[in-house]
Amino acid sequence: MPDLLAARSQMAMSLGFHILFAMVGVAMPVLMVVAERRWQRTGDHIYLDLAHRWAKGTAILFAVGAVSGTVLSFELGLLWPAFMEQAGAIIGMPFSLEGFAFFTEAVFLGVYLYGWDRISPRAHLAAGCAVAVSGMLSAVFVVIANAWMNAPTGFRWVDGRPVDIDPIAAMMNPAAFPQVLHMTLAAYAATGLVVAGIHALPLLRQPRNAFHRRALSVALLIGAPAALLQPVSGDLSARFVAHWQPVKLAAMEGHFKTERGAPLRIGGWPDEAAGETRYAIEIPYGLSLLAFKDPTAEVKGLLDFPRQDWPPVAIVHVAFQVMVGLGSYMALVSAAALWLMWRRRELTRHRWLLRALVLAAPMGFICAEAGWIVTEVGRQPWIIHGIMRTAEAVTPMPGLVVPFLVFTGLYAGLGVVVAWLLHQQVLRSPEATEEDAA
Amino acid sequence: MTADLGPAELVAGCALLALTAYVLLGGADFGGGIWDLLAAGPRKKQQRALIAEAIGPIWEANHVWLILVVVLLFTGFPAAFARLGITLHIPLSLMLIGIVLRGSAFTFRSHYGPGHGQEGGEGGRTSQHWGRIFAIASAGTPLLLGLCVGALASGALTAPGHAGFTATFVAPWLTPFGVGVGVLTLALFAFLAAVYLTVEAPEPALREDFRRRALGAAVAVFVAAFGTLGLAHLGAPLMGRALTTAPWAPALHAATAVAAVTAIWALWRRRYRLARVAAAGQVALILWGWALAQYPYLIPPDLTIRAAAAPRITLVLVLWALVAGGLVLFPSLIYLLRVFKREPTRS
Ligand code: HDD
Ligand code: HEM
Ligand code: HEM
Numbered sequence: 192m193p194d195l196l197a198a199r200s201q202m203a204m205s206l207g208f209h210i211l212f213a214m215v216g217v218a219m220p221v222l223m224v225v226a227e228r229r230w231q232r233t234g235d236h237i238y239l240d241l242a243h244r245w246a247k248g249t250a251i252l253f254a255v256g257a258v259s260g261t262v263l264s265f266e267l268g269l270l271w272p273a274f275m276e277q278a279g280a281i282i283g284m285p286f287s288l289e290g291f292a293f294f295t296e297a298v299f300l301g302v303y304l305y306g307w308d309r310i311s312p313r314a315h316l317a318a319g320c321a322v323a324v325s326g327m328l329s330a331v332f333v334v335i336a337n338a339w340m341n342a343p344t345g346f347r348w349v350d351g352r353p354v355d356i357d358p359i360a361a362m363m364n365p366a367a368f369p370q371v372l373h374m375t376l377a378a379y380a381a382t383g384l385v386v387a388g389i390h391a392l393p394l395l396r397q398p399r400n401a402f403h404r405r406a407l408s409v410a411l412l413i414g415a416p417a418a419l420l421q422p423v424s425g426d427l428s429a430r431f432v433a434h435w436q437p438v439k440l441a442a443m444e445g446h447f448k449t450e451r452g453a454p455l456r457i458g459g460w461p462d463e464a465a466g467e468t469r470y471a472i473e474i475p476y477g478l479s480l481l482a483f484k485d486p487t488a489e490v491k492g493l494l495d496f497p498r499q500d501w502p503p504v505a506i507v508h509v510a511f512q513v514m515v516g517l518g519s520y521m522a523l524v525s526a527a528a529l530w531l532m533w534r535r536r537e538l539t540r541h542r543w544l545l546r547a548l549v550l551a552a553p554m555g556f557i558c559a560e561a562g563w564i565v566t567e568v569g570r571q572p573w574i575i576h577g578i579m580r581t582a583e584a585v586t587p588m589p590g591l592v593v594p595f596l597v598f599t600g601l602y603a604g605l606g607v608v609v610a611w612l613l614h615q616q617v618l619r620s621p622e623a624t625e626e627d628a629a
Numbered sequence: 630m631t632a633d634l635g636p637a638e639l640v641a642g643c644a645l646l647a648l649t650a651y652v653l654l655g656g657a658d659f660g661g662g663i664w665d666l667l668a669a670g671p672r673k674k675q676q677r678a679l680i681a682e683a684i685g686p687i688w689e690a691n692h693v694w695l696i697l698v699v700v701l702l703f704t705g706f707p708a709a710f711a712r713l714g715i716t717l718h719i720p721l722s723l724m725l726i727g728i729v730l731r732g733s734a735f736t737f738r739s740h741y742g743p744g745h746g747q748e749g750g751e752g753g754r755t756s757q758h759w760g761r762i763f764a765i766a767s768a769g770t771p772l773l774l775g776l777c778v779g780a781l782a783s784g785a786l787t788a789p790g791h792a793g794f795t796a797t798f799v800a801p802w803l804t805p806f807g808v809g810v811g812v813l814t815l816a817l818f819a820f821l822a823a824v825y826l827t828v829e830a831p832e833p834a835l836r837e838d839f840r841r842r843a844l845g846a847a848v849a850v851f852v853a854a855f856g857t858l859g860l861a862h863l864g865a866p867l868m869g870r871a872l873t874t875a876p877w878a879p880a881l882h883a884a885t886a887v888a889a890v891t892a893i894w895a896l897w898r899r900r901y902r903l904a905r906v907a908a909a910g911q912v913a914l915i916l917w918g919w920a921l922a923q924y925p926y927l928i929p930p931d932l933t934i935r936a937a938a939a940p941r942i943t944l945v946l947v948l949w950a951l952v953a954g955g956l957v958l959f960p961s962l963i964y965l966l967r968v969f970k971r972e973p974t975r976s
Pocket of ligand 3: 254
């Protein structure tokens with residue numbers, strides 16, 4: 192395995208692993224706080240039990256998120272020293288702010304998890320809110336740093352180094368808003384729907400189980416609105432890409448030839464050598480309309496860009512199809528669930544909905560992985576879009592396949608253990624019915 | 630030494646303070662793991678339980694000090710971060726494995742161990758395995774951290790040239806001096822942990838256990854410190870020279886000695902709170918001694934703080950971020966400690 196490929200694989204693997212835990216770390220505190228608040232308001236002890244159990248699972252996931260995040264912050268230097276040498280002074284700022292957000296999050300998570308009997312209920316709830324807010328802020332800051340790699344602003348590039356650095360302008364880069372919005376919603380949508388799906392499964396067998404019913408309602412309250420908004424925010428992201436990274440857009444869509452009134456291609460397989468995308472369903476004018484709000488707008492195709500500036504087209508296209516496809520399904524199911532909840536219907540009577548929710552459970556996380564592949568692989572061959580190539584950034588250290596394999600093995604082991612521990616936790620589901628609760 | 634302090638020196642100073650906090654707080658959590666590994670005697674189980682209880686709520690917060698050091702380094706001194714990432718690739722990667730295993734094994738154990746929560750079902754076996762991994766990783770990680778610091782202090786981390794693999798990526802850190810600093814770090818962390826645990830132990834017998842361990846660790850620190858100082862003359866000449874001939878050297882050694890003697894005396898007389906302050910002071914002084922000895926270099930022998938520094942605007946913004954962050958952070962941390970490190974009252 193060539194060193195550059197090994198380094199890219201290690202980075203992608205570490206991020207792909209971290210993001211799963213980070214998303215849970217952002218959204219789970221909100222679910223816990225809602226459950227705890229409902230307990231305090233209604234005195235219904237099942238909500239307290241719920242908050243306790245969720246907190247236990249979150250503690251494990253948070254710890255794995257924290258250690259894998261530590262690995263990432265070192266890996267930026269271990270794998271991409273030349274990138275950090277130039278970019279550190281520009282995007283260090285959001286990372287520093289992120290550091291403080293993490294800090295606050297870790298402090299109050301400690302208070303929340305271990306402080307049930309040590310502080311007043313109000314202080315405990317407030318600690319939970321502090322975790323939720325700082326968790327969201329840490330995601331906001333770190334995504335701002337990533338957005339800068341897509342839309343580098345706040346400096347001038349002269350003779351291979353940045354001058355006239357303005358870290359604030361770098362933070363206000365045009366990719367920041369769409370990406371932050373989309374990522375934050377993703378965390379709530381993915382986590383909310385995975386929790387909903389996990390509790391919908393036992394409800395298929397015991398629809399009167401009060402514990403799972405309450406869990407489902409809290410999870411949907413957070414997850415469903417976010418999943419419903421996600422296509423809207425994704426559209427905003429796509430329009431950013433269309434404007435700032437036309438090559439990435441062309442790769443996402445498998446769009447080779449520049450044309451006016453470009454069609455939207457659904458599915459299909461882009462053939463880079465032949466310069467066309469086969470087997471796709473084409474919706475006339477769709478791409479021009481979506482990307483530029485004008486059915487006749489011209490969309491540049493890959494063939495109009497130098498070959499050495501293309502990202503790997505097939506990966507980006509397929510990943511994008513996966514995200515949009517699964518994301519649309521999540522939005523539909525969420526719309527149905529919200530409609531029923533709004534009409535005050537009993538969700539557990541609608542077995543089709545429970546089944547649809549079980550099916551949707553893993554989708555948010557798959558979408559997030561796919562979305563990041565679109566963003567990161569679609570940015571190739573650049574590490575800083577239009578400024579520095581990934582190949583220029585990699586460390587001179589040889590034999591990078593070794594750390595790649597070691598960390599992959601380590602994370603695979605951790606993943607198995609975490610899955611097993613959570614499985615143990617979910618299996619022991621409490622057996623309270625509505626009648627017991629009342 | 631000229632007293633010419635600009636934003637670069639201030640950011641470097643903040644990074645040093647963050648590192649000090651990491652060593653005093655996070656280091657003690659690693660030390661706890663070392664004593665978990667070495668738990669022995671009739672109160673073996675209680676020792677382990679006390680360690681777990683002391684670390685549980687705070688290790689993640691303590692751990693973030695390390696993140697802060699890394700972030701300050703790559704924001705304020707990107708050139709230094711890049712060079713460390715290249716030359717210390719191997720020991721840093723190994724250290725990361727230790728960090729990952731320590732943190733996750735501790736969490737797995739404490740959340741699924743016997744007697745935890747209503748449902749400690751899995752039985753003690755799995756939890757013992759996690760305990761083992763936690764303890765071994767806790768001992769290995771400080772060794773590697775020390776090795777990296779030793780390599781930095783030795784002045785061997787020059788800009789990577791075209792020498793061979795071993796010369797560039799192994800030889801600079803795998804030295805007797807580096808190993809000495811690694812052992813010293815291990816001893817210091819174990820010492821801190823034992824001293825802190827004397828204060829936190831709920832009953833006298835357990836307190837005595839950790840008092841004896843603290844005294845033993847103090848001897849280990851003493852031996853390791855002098856051994857390392859001896860090795861420094863060969864392995865880190867710049868550092869060794871500064872520590873013996875600089876005008877501030879006698880004062881520093883005197884202060885460190887006073888702190889060390891006070892710590893041991895206080896342990897002897899069972900004045901545990903005093904011992905805690907003195908031990909922390911001693912460790913901080915050792916750290917600052919190292920920093921002073923290599924000032925103005927961030928990476929001796931050639932990369933100074935000034936040369937590695939980011940542009941002024943970045944440094945100034947980082948300082949503001951530190952102030953703002955500190956305003957949120959310190960009250961939060963004090964609150965955390967007030968909630969969990971009160972007098973051991975059992976309800
Ligand atoms: C729950 C997860 C999830 C769901 C349901 C969706 N996405 Fe997404 N998407 C992500 C999670 C995600 C992400 C968190 O993985 C990314 C990667 C970078 C980012 O900011 O968000 C992303 C990136 C991303 C990008 C690339 C942005 C860039 O490169 O800068 C586009 C164009 C879209 N998305 C579009 C969509 C559309 C049209 C969706 C319609 C259903 C959609 N996403 C659903
Ligand atoms: C703030 C967040 C992120 C930052 C700063 C970041 C940074 C980087 C860097 C420095 C690289 C290596 C250079 C390169 O290949 O261009 C990279 C590659 C990559 N990252 Fe990200 N990343 C972030 C988020 C993510 C997430 C959450 C994922 C989840 C899957 C991800 C997926 C990838 C992939 C797949 C690559 C490899 C691309 C390739 O080499 O083809 N990234 N990222
Ligand atoms: C290059 C990219 C990234 C780096 C260097 C990074 C770094 C870190 C670090 C150092 C931690 C541990 C902090 C602690 O010890 O408490 C952490 C945790 C966290 N990260 Fe990342 N991270 C990256 C990508 C992301 C992304 C894309 C998200 C978006 C959701 C994210 C969200 C979080 C959150 C919320 C936490 C807190 C722990 C948790 O809730 O699980 N990170 N990250």
